[in-house]
Amino acid sequence: MVQFNFKGITVVPSGKEMVDIILSRTQRQTPTVVHKGYAINRLRQFYMRKVRFTQQNFHDKLSAIVDEFPRLEGIHPFYSDLLHVLYNKDHYKLALGQVNTARNLISKVAKDYVRLLKYGDSLYRCKCLKVAALGRMCTVIKRIGPSLAYLEQVRQHMARLPSIDPNMRTILICGYPNVGKSSFMNKITRADVDVQPYAFTTKSLFVGHTDYKYLRYQVIDTPGILDRPFEDRNIIEMCSITALAHLRSAVLFFLDVSGSCGYTVAQQAALFHSIKSLFLNKPLMVVCNKIDLQQLNALSEDDKRLVDEMKAEALKTLQIGGDPNAEQQVLVTMSTLTEEGVINVKNTACERILDQRVEIKMKSKKINDCLNRFHVAMPKPRDGKERPVCIPQQVLEQRAKDQEVEKEKEKRKLEKDLENENGGAGVYSASLKKHYLLANDEWKEDIIPEIIDGHNVADFMDPDILERLEELEREEGLRLAGEEGDDFEIDGDNMTPEEREALNEIRKRKKALIQEHRIKKSTAESRPIVPRKFDKDRQFTTERMGRQLSGLGLDPSKAIERVRSRSVSRGRKRERSVAADGAGDDGMEIDNDGKGSNKRLRLRSVSRSRSRSRAPVEEVIPGEGFKDKEQKVKAIKLGKKSVKKRNKDARKGEADRVILNMMPKHLFSGKRGIGKTSRR
Amino acid sequence: MRLEKCWFCSSTIYPGHGIQFVRNDAKIFRFCRSKCHKNFKMKRNPRKVKWTKAYRRLHGKDMTQDSTFEFERKRNRPQRYDRINTEKVLQAIPKISKVKATRQKDHITKRLSVGRVNRRTEDRRELEQSISLVKAPSVLKEDATLTLPKQKVTVSYAQTENTPMEE
Numbered sequence: 001m002v003q004f005n006f007k008g009i010t011v012v013p014s015g016k017e018m019v020d021i022i023l024s025r026t027q028r029q030t031p032t033v034v035h036k037g038y039a040i041n042r043l044r045q046f047y048m049r050k051v052r053f054t055q056q057n058f059h060d061k062l063s064a065i066v067d068e069f070p071r072l073e074g075i076h077p078f079y080s081d082l083l084h085v086l087y088n089k090d091h092y093k094l095a096l097g098q099v100n101t102a103r104n105l106i107s108k109v110a111k112d113y114v115r116l117l118k119y120g121d122s123l124y125r126c127k128c129l130k131v132a133a134l135g136r137m138c139t140v141i142k143r144i145g146p147s148l149a150y151l152e153q154v155r156q157h158m159a160r161l162p163s164i165d166p167n168m169r170t171i172l173i174c175g176y177p178n179v180g181k182s183s184f185m186n187k188i189t190r191a192d193v194d195v196q197p198y199a200f201t202t203k204s205l206f207v208g209h210t211d212y213k214y215l216r217y218q219v220i221d222t223p224g225i226l227d228r229p230f231e232d233r234n235i236i237e238m239c240s241i242t243a244l245a246h247l248r249s250a251v252l253f254f255l256d257v258s259g260s261c262g263y264t265v266a267q268q269a270a271l272f273h274s275i276k277s278l279f280l281n282k283p284l285m286v287v288c289n290k291i292d293l294q295q296l297n298a299l300s301e302d303d304k305r306l307v308d309e310m311k312a313e314a315l316k317t318l319q320i321g322g323d324p325n326a327e328q329q330v331l332v333t334m335s336t337l338t339e340e341g342v343i344n345v346k347n348t349a350c351e352r353i354l355d356q357r358v359e360i361k362m363k364s365k366k367i368n369d370c371l372n373r374f375h376v377a378m379p380k381p382r383d384g385k386e387r388p389v390c391i392p393q394q395v396l397e398q399r400a401k402d403q404e405v406e407k408e409k410e411k412r413k414l415e416k417d418l419e420n421e422n423g424g425a426g427v428y429s430a431s432l433k434k435h436y437l438l439a440n441d442e443w444k445e446d447i448i449p450e451i452i453d454g455h456n457v458a459d460f461m462d463p464d465i466l467e468r469l470e471e472l473e474r475e476e477g478l479r480l481a482g483e484e485g486d487d488f489e490i491d492g493d494n495m496t497p498e499e500r501e502a503l504n505e506i507r508k509r510k511k512a513l514i515q516e517h518r519i520k521k522s523t524a525e526s527r528p529i530v531p532r533k534f535d536k537d538r539q540f541t542t543e544r545m546g547r548q549l550s551g552l553g554l555d556p557s558k559a560i561e562r563v564r565s566r567s568v569s570r571g572r573k574r575e576r577s578v579a580a581d582g583a584g585d586d587g588m589e590i591d592n593d594g595k596g597s598n599k600r601l602r603l604r605s606v607s608r609s610r611s612r613s614r615a616p617v618e619e620v621i622p623g624e625g626f627k628d629k630e631q632k633v634k635a636i637k638l639g640k641k642s643v644k645k646r647n648k649d650a651r652k653g654e655a656d657r658v659i660l661n662m663m664p665k666h667l668f669s670g671k672r673g674i675g676k677t678s679r680r
Numbered sequence: 681m682r683l684e685k686c687w688f689c690s691s692t693i694y695p696g697h698g699i700q701f702v703r704n705d706a707k708i709f710r711f712c713r714s715k716c717h718k719n720f721k722m723k724r725n726p727r728k729v730k731w732t733k734a735y736r737r738l739h740g741k742d743m744t745q746d747s748t749f750e751f752e753r754k755r756n757r758p759q760r761y762d763r764i765n766t767e768k769v770l771q772a773i774p775k776i777s778k779v780k781a782t783r784q785k786d787h788i789t790k791r792l793s794v795g796r797v798n799r800r801t802e803d804r805r806e807l808e809q810s811i812s813l814v815k816a817p818s819v820l821k822e823d824a825t826l827t828l829p830k831q832k833v834t835v836s837y838a839q840t841e842n843t844p845m846e847e
Contacts, residue, residue, distance in 0.1 A: 436761075443763045450681050452773050454692050458682075459752045460769050460776070461759055469772045472747065476779050483786065493800055495807075498827035503803055505828060506810045553819035553829020 006158040009068045013061075014152065015145030019138045022057045026050055026134075036123040047130040048117045054134055055110030058141070062103040065151065069096055076166050078246035085238040087154050095147040095154075102144045109136045162207040162220075169353050170218040170247050171210075171346075172282075174240055174275075175254030176268050177224025178261035180289040182206075183336040184254070185221040188346045193221055199262070200224060203236050205243055212350035220247070227271040244275065250283040250353045252345070253314075255307070258293035265299070269306035276313055283352035284317040285330060286310050287345055292335040307331070318352075526639075534623040536615050688716035688726050690733035743787040748780040 013021060030053050034046050072080040072089055083092065113133035120126035164170075173181045177199035185193050189208025194201050206221040222240035226233075233241065244251065255268055272286075286307070288296055299307065314330040332348060334341030361367050415430060422428035433444050450457055462468070495503070520527075532540060542560045549556035615621070618633050626632040646653065668680050684693045687709045699717050701709040711717040719729065726734040736742040751772075807826050819829045 438761055440763065443761060446761070446763060446766075448761065448766060449770065451683055452770065453777060454683060455752060455773060455777070456682050456754075457766075457769060457773070459754055460773055461755065461765065462751075462769070463765055465751070465765075465772050466768050468751070469775060472751075472776070472779055475747070476782070480782075493804075495800075495803065496827075498825070499807060502811065502814060502826055502828050503807045505814045506806065509813045510810070549816075550831050551829075552814065552816040553823075553831065554816045 006070075006161055009155050009158070010064055012065055012148055012152040012155055015142050015148055018058075018061060018148070019141050022054060022061070023134065023138070025057060026054045029053070034123065038123075040121065043123050043126050044117055044120055047120070047126040048114050050130055051110055051113050051117065051133045054137060055106055058106045058137060059103055062099050062106075065099050065148075066096055066103070069151065069155070076246070078164070078166050078242065081242040081246055082161070082239065083158070085235055085242050086157065091150070092154065095150050098144045098147045099151070102140050105140050106137045109133060109140070162205055164205070164207055164220060164243075164247070165218065166247055168218050169215065169350075169357065170220060170249030171252060171349050171353070172220050172222065172243060172247060172249045173252045173254060174222050174225060174244060176256065176261055176263050176271060177201075177226070179224070179254040179256040179268075180261075180336050181224070181254050182221055184252075184287075184289070184334075184342065184345075185219055187336055187339065187342050189219050191219075191221070200236060205239055210346065212347060213354070215350075215354075217350055217353070218249075220249070225271060225275070227267060227274060241275075241278070244278045248282065250285065250349050250356075251279055252285050252287050252349060253279075253310070255286055255288045255310070256290050257288045257296060257299060257303070257307075258290045260290060260293060265303040265306055269310060272310050272313070279313075279317060282317060283349075283356050284314045285332060285345070285349055285352065286314050288331070288333040290335055290337070291333045292338045292340070296333050528624050530621065530623050534621050536621065684710045686710060686712035686716050688712075688720055688729075688732060690726075741788075741791070743784050746780070746783055748776060748783060751776050 030050050031046065034043060036043075038046075069092075070079070070083070072083060072092070080089075083089070110133060113129055113136075117126055117129050120129055173185060175181055178197070178201075182193040182195050182202050185191055185206065185208055186195065188210045191206055191208030193206050193208075200223060202221060202223045204223065208219045208221070210217050210219055220243060222243055223236045225237050225240050228237075230241075253272060255265070256263070257265060259265065288307070296307075311331045318330060332341060332345050334345050336342060419425065419428045419430065436444050438444060448457075538544075542563050545563070546556035546560050549559060617636065618629050620626050620629055620632050624632070626635065646656075651658075671677065681695060683695075685691070686693055686698065688711060691712050693710055693712045698710060698712045699714070701711070701717075701720075703709065709720065711720065719726075726732040727738050729735055733742065737744050811820065811826050815827075815829045823829070
């Protein structure tokens with residue numbers, strides 16, 4: 001059975017405290033804001049909620065108290081008796097009962113007021129009702145205040161009770177005050193019980209634990225018992241009596257044979273006999289303590305007789321088994337001061353307990369189940385024949401062989417030895433190729449090339465590579481022979497060098513034409529059309545015509561004649577500038593024979609690098625359309641101005657909106673020297 | 681040691697060059713230089729990048745199928761070393777490479793010869809059509825060849841005092 005956990009009971013608040021706690025909780029955890037303008041239902045709900053919330057909390061708290069405190073009927077009789085001894089059963093029950101009624105009362109109050117709230121017609125009235133309800137609940141709690149205080153006291157004390165397991169192997173120590181019970185307890189357990197010369201040093205039960213044969217034993221120290229009628233005993237004595245009465249344990253009755261506790265042997269014997277009814281069915285031992293002060297055999301006759309009587313009683317409790325040293329088991333002597341016999345006492349007590357428990361178990365029904373589960377079989381020898389160990393012959397031979405192999409291993413030379421001979425680890429490098437399995441052992445140390453000319457040799461490895469190579473070369477020969485024929489055909493149609501020349505000339509002419517056309521096209525609008533008579537550049541001369549015609553292979557003389565005969569040539573002769581002729585044309589100039597007015601008969605070799613000199617820009621050519629020099633200059637300036645900005649932007653014209661680089665790197669990357677780069 | 685091929689441009693990767701990238705599915709990509717590596721990282725398809733061998737082979741610029749390719753193939757089975765065979769192989773490799781090279785060259789030549797022929801015919805046509813730019817038709821009638829006309833040049837001597845050369 002699980003032992004009741006007295007330490008797990010929640011704290012019982014006092015009346016005032018409880019009221020405070022619950023009211024503040026109500027205030028915190030329910031809505032607080034309400035206006036009289038709200039709908040009446042809402043107001044009612046608001047206050048009903050508060051009332052119900054408070055009631056619920058009280059209910060919870062009080063229920064917790066009632067549930068957590070142990071019901072005296074439901075726990076081990078030892079505990080219920082102990083509680084009764086300590087706290088008075090009736091008082092305890094009354095207090096819990098009051099708490100219960102308080103709970104019910106509060107529920108009733110809440111119910112009533114909630115019903116009333118349903119018909120509240122204004123904020124003020126609802127509020128009053130709620131105040132009244134809460135007030136009544138709190139009064140109820142105030143009334144049970146003393147009970148709550150009492151219960152708190154009980155709880156605190158209960159939590160400090162020693163945790164005694166009623167079902168464990170237990171040794172109970174009892175006797176008159178000051179006989180040496182607590183000292184004995186201190187000796188055999190780790191408990192540190194107060195030991196003082198005055199009586200009733202031990203005022204309540206103390207528990208210690210000790211071990212014997214790998215089992216744990218509880219040792220309970222009780223306060224001293226005086227020889228009084230039962231009804232006169234005080235609470236402290238009642239504790240020990242309770243323990244004696246309810247705990248199934250071994251009882252060690254302590255006897256002070258020296259009388260130094262202040263009581264004679266006779267008194268102690270009297271006590272013994274008065275409580276011997278409590279010793280029923282418990283292994284009893286009479287322990288004579290303080291024999292360092294007084295030896296057992298040195299006792300007086302009367303005392304000895306009394307002791308024997310006690311022994312006789314104790315013998316009765318002994319198990320019937322016919323133990324030879326029964327007396328030893330029942331009456332023991334010891335001295336806690338000199339520690340003589342202390343261990344012996346403990347051991348004897350533990351043995352007695354064990355025996356008793358085993359007996360009980362054997363008698364119970366459960367033991368049969370255990371016994372049925374195992375069975376130890378001891379085979380009986382059927383005849384007297386000897387049967388020794390048998391090892392087959394093969395195994396013995398194998399063993400011998402293994403031994404031989406090991407011996408061989410020790411003789412064989414290892415690679416490691418070889419290394420050591422030849423200079424050690426850093427000096428000698430083992431030849432990894434030593435154990436290669438090749439067709440011819442001379443090939444072991446060959447160095448194999450892995451790469452040739454950018455190819456892997458391993459990719460070409462083939463046993464019949466040479467045959468394939470031969471085939472390949474044959475194929476190649478055939479192919480090449482076939483291809484030579486093709487080549488001839490293609491090369492048939494070739495141009496002669498003269499034709500090449502002509503073609504180049506044609507292409508040059510075409511290019512020149514195209515270029516001219518392009519220039520003309522781009523400047524068509526701005527270029528004035530100047531009539532022939534104002535041709536300063538001498539573009540349209542007969543010489544030029546003559547050159548061109550002879551370039552084509554024709555004879556130009558007749559054409560020039562025809563032209564000259566028609567033109568008015570007198571005025572013009574003088575205007576010819578000296579260095580005007582034929583730059584960049586064919587080396588030899590054609591002289592106008594016939595009627596040309598050219599008196600220059602000298603041959604002139606014209607250097608190609610000579611540039612044509614032209615009239616200065618500002619000079620007004622009559623056909624252009626300007627009034628005078630100023631106007632022309634101004635016009636030129638205006639023209640240039642309109643173009644200047646565009647040229648600076650490298651734009652070809654007005655319509656040129658090309659952006660070559662949409663995202664130049666220097667604008668879209670990099671950190672700034674100062675400033676932010678949050679936008680680009 | 682093996683010479684590998686660059687995954688992107690298919691050139692050989694010599695030891696100490698390039699980068700090897702192992703993907704999570706354990707496929708290995710080898711690159712001969714950072715150009716190929718960067719192109720790969722840009723997720724470019726080598727079959728679309730003009731200067732790679734993959735493109736050239738795909739678009740028929742380079743020779744694709746030939747018996748010389750059969751000689752050089754990666755064999756995964758290890759072979760026992762045989763000096764005689766190895767010697768044969770070492771002799772054969774340069775010859776095979778030569779044959780392969782000539783065949784590749786011829787392939788390219790054949791491919792380009794078509795263009796050559798076209799250009800020739802075009803030149804001839806241009807010459808025939810545009811000869812009139814350099815040669816007058818009447819001259820062409822007399823001299824039917826498609827060449828530049830012979831120009832008549834009249835040379836005149838400078839009239840200086842005649843100093844007969846004294847003997």
